[in-house]
Amino acid sequence: MNKEKIRLAYCPTRRDVFSREEAIRYSEMIRSQLEQFPIDIVDLTGINEEKLLYQDCDIQTIIERFLETKVDAVFFPHCNFGSENRVAQVAKALQVPVLLWGPRDDAPEQNGYRTRDSQCGLFATGKVLRRYNVPFTYLTNSWVNSQEFKDGFGRFLATVNVVRAVKNLNILQISTRPEPFCSVICNENELIERFNVHLYPITLNDLVLEMRRVEQEEETEFKETCDFIRSIDRVGDENQIRKVAALKVAMKRKAKEYRCRAIAIQCWTSLQDMIGIMPCHANALLTDEGIPTVCETDIHGAITAVMMQAAAVGGTVPFFADVTVRHPYNDNAELLWHCGNFPHSLARDKKKATVGDSVFHNGQYGVCDWELKEGDLTIARFDGDHGNYQLLIGEAHTTDGPKNAGSYVWIEVDNWKKWEHKIVEGPYIHHVSCIYGKCGEILLEACKYIPGLMADAVEPKEEELRERWY
Secondary structure, eight states: OOOSOEEEEEOOBOOTTSOHHHHHHHHHHHHHHHTTSSEEEEOOTTTSTTOSBOOGGGHHHHHHHHHHTTOSEEEEEBSSSOOHHHHHHHHHHHOSOEEEEOBOOOOOOTTSOOSOOHHHHHHHHHHHHHHTTOOOEEOOOBOTTOHHHHHHHHHHHHHHHHHHHHTTEEEEEESOOOTTOGGGOOOHHHHHHHHOEEEEEEOHHHHHHHHHHHHHHOOHHHHHHHHHHHHHBSSOOHHHHHHHHHHHHHHHHHHHHTTOSEEEEOOSSHHHHHHSSOSHHHHHHHHHTTOOEESTTOHHHHHHHHHHHHHTTTSSOOEEEEEEEEOSSOTTEEEEEESSOSOGGGBSOTTTOEEEEOSSGGGOEEEEEEEBOOSEEEEEEEEEETTEEEEEEEEEEEEOOOOOSSEEEEEEOSOHHHHHHHHHHSSOOSEEEEEESOOHHHHHHHHTTSTTEEEEEEESOHHHHHHTTO
């Protein structure tokens, strides 16, 4: 997981017609608000006395500074009317997410003159950014110290986090997909060329050899993982517990070796023949540690999980689920389930949570057996076919339903039939990545900055998600 702070280019702007002094004052006020967020700020100090973008002679120097410092995003607060042409030139050169906003304008002075006209300048800049084909995020004109600005800025940071999570993404691929799973076929070449997503394949034998090294070395992480599994285990013997712990540590080592932020593993059936356990709990442990680990070598599922984790900005972890069966009594409810890979941190009742035997694969050990907690959920799926890629985005709420073996949670939506047709008619499959909380608008906005990825909101509708930015 990328835990580095977001590096933000702070590029306040003004225009000569309006008050220079007020623009400087507002630039400093806005900067003080930004310092409340966990970000690294790169500003215009030393480029000109005002630390503002307002003259052509500074444009190239500003661009070079932001490129050299490898900023993740750029913020153009309009401290008075602003310089729309200069903003567009800087934004075009950087090719990172752009935040456009200006503080509410004060009442005219007693003589009737206005000092800033920030809102008017925003209208002009929006038009010029469109002319330059620069995607941007707009926050409603609001007061500097308002909660409205703070919430909007926080959403923008989450959006930037999703975008940078996809850039230069490495995924550890452990073996090929299971033979029956044609649904998880992916185009590795397109993922590299279009999204700069790289796969690092290893064999199951590579993994087993690493497991043996882990067990022989008995380092601290292995011992601590064994202790945790024992604390919630009900049926496993010591040999099985050690295998699960060794598998978790071995996958983590391989991910670190190739600088991978997610893992997709062929979880059955060859692995059971080789080591005699299910990998589900090891997957859950890694996901809880910030390395999303998905089943059935689902590369698109791993990409989705990374995006979901980034949208939460470290607040919670995702879980990878099958969209499985309709609720027996509630027509708008559905079961999210998997053999047993849901993170322990999300369990509804941790005292009852246990690790046990699989309901499939000859009852082999290593699956998580717990229901997830109550709450709002965001559900997504990155997928594509015929060269077209989309991100399914939806939100739901947990609901009560019959007990299931393995890890599970029942969800309820407003119109399940709409979801069902959307998933079947594609380009999606039965695998989704989910995270607690409502962040559909963040995923929607992130698609704006990921070339070749189209947002596909099922519920709420796209218009409703966009209204959260207003």
